[in-house]
Amino acid sequence: MRHDLRWKVWLIFIVAVVFAFLIHPTTGGKIFKTDPLRLGLDFKGGIELTLEPDYRLGANYLAQLQTQLLTKLRQANIPEPTVGFIGTIDNNRYEGLRLVFDNASNLERASNLKIFTSTYKFESFGETKNLIFESETKGNVLELKVKQNKQDFPGDALERAKSVIANRINEKSAGMAEAEVRIEPQKERINVQLPGLKSLEQAQEIIITTARLTFRINNQIVLDGTDLTVEGVNFDQTKGGYAIHFSMKGNSAKVLAKITADNVGKNMAVYLDENELMNPRIESALPDGSGVITLGDAPKSEVDRYALLMKSGSLPISLRVIQSNQVAPTLGSETVKTGLIASIIGVIMVILFMLLFYGLPGLLADAALIIYATLVLGVMVVFRGVLTLPGLAGFILGIGMAVDANVIIFERIKDELRNGKRLRAAVEGGFHRAFTAILDSNLTTLIAAVVLLFYGTGPIQGFAVTLVISVLVSMFTAIFVTRVFIDWKIDNDPDRYAKQFGFKEVEG
Amino acid sequence: MDLIKYRWYFIGFFILTMVLSIVFLYVNPYNQWGKQGSAFNLGIDFTGGSRIKYPIPSQYIQEHKEVTSDEVAAVLQSLTIPDFKFNQPQPAQNPDATGVIRHFVLINTSFLNNTEQGIVIKALEDKFGASEGFEITRIDPLVGKELVENGVMAMIIASLLMVIYIWFRFELVSGIAAIVALLHDCLLVLSLFAFFGIEVNANIIAVLLTILGYSINDTIVIFDRIRENLKYRPKEISFAEIANDSILQTFRRSLNTGFTTIFATMLLYILVPNVRELCFGLLVGITAGTYSSIFVASPIWAVYKDWQENKKAARKLANATTR
Numbered sequence: 111m112r113h114d115l116r117w118k119v120w121l122i123f124i125v126a127v128v129f130a131f132l133i134h135p136t137t138g139g140k141i142f143k144t145d146p147l148r149l150g151l152d153f154k155g156g157i158e159l160t161l162e163p164d165y166r167l168g169a170n171y172l173a174q175l176q177t178q179l180l181t182k183l184r185q186a187n188i189p190e191p192t193v194g195f196i197g198t199i200d201n202n203r204y205e206g207l208r209l210v211f212d213n214a215s216n217l218e219r220a221s222n223l224k225i226f227t228s229t230y231k232f233e234s235f236g237e238t239k240n241l242i243f244e245s246e247t248k249g250n251v252l253e254l255k256v257k258q259n260k261q262d263f264p265g266d267a268l269e270r271a272k273s274v275i276a277n278r279i280n281e282k283s284a285g286m287a288e289a290e291v292r293i294e295p296q297k298e299r300i301n302v303q304l305p306g307l308k309s310l311e312q313a314q315e316i317i318i319t320t321a322r323l324t325f326r327i328n329n330q331i332v333l334d335g336t337d338l339t340v341e342g343v344n345f346d347q348t349k350g351g352y353a354i355h356f357s358m359k360g361n362s363a364k365v366l367a368k369i370t371a372d373n374v375g376k377n378m379a380v381y382l383d384e385n386e387l388m389n390p391r392i393e394s395a396l397p398d399g400s401g402v403i404t405l406g407d408a409p410k411s412e413v414d415r416y417a418l419l420m421k422s423g424s425l426p427i428s429l430r431v432i433q434s435n436q437v438a439p440t441l442g443s444e445t446v447k448t449g450l451i452a453s454i455i456g457v458i459m460v461i462l463f464m465l466l467f468y469g470l471p472g473l474l475a476d477a478a479l480i481i482y483a484t485l486v487l488g489v490m491v492v493f494r495g496v497l498t499l500p501g502l503a504g505f506i507l508g509i510g511m512a513v514d515a516n517v518i519i520f521e522r523i524k525d526e527l528r529n530g531k532r533l534r535a536a537v538e539g540g541f542h543r544a545f546t547a548i549l550d551s552n553l554t555t556l557i558a559a560v561v562l563l564f565y566g567t568g569p570i571q572g573f574a575v576t577l578v579i580s581v582l583v584s585m586f587t588a589i590f591v592t593r594v595f596i597d598w599k600i601d602n603d604p605d606r607y608a609k610q611f612g613f614k615e616v617e618g
Numbered sequence: 619m620d621l622i623k624y625r626w627y628f629i630g631f632f633i634l635t636m637v638l639s640i641v642f643l644y645v646n647p648y649n650q651w652g653k654q655g656s657a658f659n660l661g662i663d664f665t666g667g668s669r670i671k672y673p674i675p676s677q678y679i680q681e682h683k684e685v686t687s688d689e690v691a692a693v694l695q696s697l698t699i700p701d702f703k704f705n706q707p708q709p710a711q712n713p714d715a716t717g718v719i720r721h722f723v724l725i726n727t728s729f730l731n732n733t734e735q736g737i738v739i740k741a742l743e744d745k746f747g748a749s750e751g752f753e754i755t756r757i758d759p760l761v762g763k764e765l766v767e768n769g770v771m772a773m774i775i776a777s778l779l780m781v782i783y784i785w786f787r788f789e790l791v792s793g794i795a796a797i798v799a800l801l802h803d804c805l806l807v808l809s810l811f812a813f814f815g816i817e818v819n820a821n822i823i824a825v826l827l828t829i830l831g832y833s834i835n836d837t838i839v840i841f842d843r844i845r846e847n848l849k850y851r852p853k854e855i856s857f858a859e860i861a862n863d864s865i866l867q868t869f870r871r872s873l874n875t876g877f878t879t880i881f882a883t884m885l886l887y888i889l890v891p892n893v894r895e896l897c898f899g900l901l902v903g904i905t906a907g908t909y910s911s912i913f914v915a916s917p918i919w920a921v922y923k924d925w926q927e928n929k930k931a932a933r934k935l936a937n938a939t940t941r
Binding site: 160430431432433434435436437438448451452455456459460463467500503507510511513514517518521525543546547550551552553554555557558559561562564565566567569570573577 | 731732750751752753754755756757758760761764765768769771772775776779780783784787788820823824827828830831832834835838839842843845846867868870871874875878879881882885886889893
């Protein structure tokens with residue numbers, strides 16, 4: 111046997127075995143501490159959420175804004191329009207205001223006041239909010255979309271929100287090693303993936319609590335819940351009811367101490383997003399930043415719920431769900447079956463086809479194909495890629511390309527044999543001549559796949575990742591592995607195998 | 619066999635297909651020839667909204683035999699959610715992995731926030747009984763718009779880069795011919811989806827991408843043969859003949875690869891019901907991809923090259939006579 115062939119066969123064999131060990135759940139599981147191949151939501155079931163900061167105004171702020179704007183119109187002697195909120199109710203926030211004037215000319219007069227221009231300084235309840243207006247007029251109707259400028263919020267708000275959510279998930283659900291919380295690059299969005307979630311209710315808790323908790327005295331925000339810890343709920347003998355114990359850390363503790371000292375006897379409302387949770391009276395100052403809220407004779411379950419809401423509302427910014435996907439775990443496992451059936455059918459079809467049409471070389475290509483599958487999955491495992499359904503499509507497309515490359519090569523070898531070459535020279539020439547076709551067709555596909563990797567979102571990216579890996583690996587197996595196998599097989603007595611490469615047409 | 623002899627017929631047929639495809643993108647039976655709304659049956663992936671797949675508990679089925687669309691619609695009608703819109707609910711049934719028939723209902727609505735989603739699920743639970751394993755997808759209209767924009771952007775950039783690559787490795791006209799063939803395949807698939815009113819969701823992007831890869835691949839293999847044959851071209855052989863030879867030499871490969879892929883996709887189409895729309899797109903696209911590399915890309919290349927050479931020859935002749 112040729113010397114280089116021997117080590118090449120060994121090399122392929124060793125690489126394949128190592129990858130097979132990495133993929134196998136028991137051996138690979140020991141190395142990666144979890145399932146070696148990470149499956150996406152569509153396979154495992156679970157929940158995916160995309161959250162975006164909510165810059166819309168709460169209903170009470172909008173009402174105040176409405177009053178301010180109407181006052182300005184009145185001062186300019188413009189007949190008062192009827193005003194309503196636009197957008198559907200969502201966390202007690204709305205998109206903005208709809209002003210219906212009695213006729214279009216009054217609307218025009220109002221527009222000329224330039225109060226509906228792009229920015230607006232909004233003084234309310236003792237604080238200033240910078241608002242961004244977006245107005246659209248239709249006949250006598252002016253739709254004013256209102257958003258708070260994101261500059262009003264701390265720059266690291268999103269980063270902090272992300273870590274709060276991540277902590278919360280870790281607390282709530284032990285064993286969800288694959289939960290993932292990340293900020294989508296370039297976009298101000300948080301993406302939460304909770305694969306393999308046992309019950310949807312667990313996630314529901316996380317979903318409903320994407321709000322910001324604030325403490326308000328006379329409608330004015332005095333403190334938010336970022337540094338809040340809810341210690342627990344117990345029965346308070348002296349008051350005869352259940353009480354929520356809480357404490358503040360760091361600067362918030364000092365702020366709380368001062369506020370409570372200044373406002374003894376007043377009520378301090380607790381708001382979750384724009385909804386009032388409770389409105390307890392400050393009975394005494396809280397010098398060390400910790401305190402107790404009692405809720406009269408409310409049953410324990412209700413007090414527990416309030417405690418949970420307080421606990422979970424400690425985000426520095428309110429978030430709203432702009433995209434969510436809940437896949438039941440049972441449905442996930444059905445998708446696994448469907449996907450598996452699909453890929454197995456595909457692979458068997460291809461293997462049979464190669465065997466039927468190309469005989470011995472087809473068999474060798476089939477062996478190379480199995481190595482292809484091992485390598486692609488192995489690369490996914492090593493780079494901790496996530497396999498999704500579109501990803502599986504990319505994988506199968508890759509199989510197609512690997513087979514296509516072999517078909518091109520074998521047809522070329524036949525051509526060479528027809529031209530009167532002996533088998534060894536024909537194999538040499540066939541591979542050589544097929545190379546440019548394979549290279550060019552694979553590289554164009556690779557270009558497309560890489561573009562998708564950068565531009566795609568979610569499912570498209572999953573497709574692109576496996577396609578990139580598949581194209582690279584399939585080029586390697588089709589050109590190198592099949593070649594080594596064929597050279598190795600025909601090494602001793604090449605011409606004995608000529609018939610099996612389709613030489614008979616010419617012979618006969 | 620001389621296929622390229624009929625090149626003008628192929629090009630004519632190609633133009634006809636393209637014109638029909640483009641027409642169907644605007645008017646088709648789905649939108650009643652332009653009288654009604656969108657030409658596409660757009661899913662919530664593009665329009666934004668919520669999609670609920672609610673399995674009907676087996677107990678309810680035992681007692682009532684089936685669930686009708688109107689029953690579900692009545693439940694939704696009774697809800698007080700501002701600006702709430704929903705499509706006619708679609709009851710359906712499917713065998714699960716163990717072969718048991720599962721009843722479920724598909725409901726597409728306007729985008730629901732957390733509270734509203736809770737209200738809908740509660741109402742369904744009250745009527746049909748608590749159900750395990752419902753699926754909810756919701757997409758903000760903004761995200762749907764982004765999906766389209768990103769998808770289109772990716773296709774355009776990928777196509778441009780591929781033309782540049784083919785230009786570099788072959789010639790510019792090859793690149794353009796390949797992209798024209800690709801456009802033909804994608805338009806055909808899109809127009810058929812529109813024509814039959816098949817729901818267009820995020821999967822369509824995966825379909826178009828797969829076709830993009832497949833179609834270009836197929837064309838490149840023929841162009842590679844053409845490139846090789848050009849090296850040994852005697853002067854009297856026209857480009858049309860070169861194209862013809864190259865097509866015939868790669869014919870067996872085109873058929874083998876095409877048929878295996880189509881056959882495998884067909885099997886999937888029959889065996890796996892929930893990927894049927896996706897497979898339909900792939901079937902059309904792959905067939906079109908195999909067809910278009912032979913009957914669209916190659917004739918365009920041959921016609922252009924021969925035209926260019928005739929022009930050159932004519933100019934030479936003109937120069938010779940004036941001199």
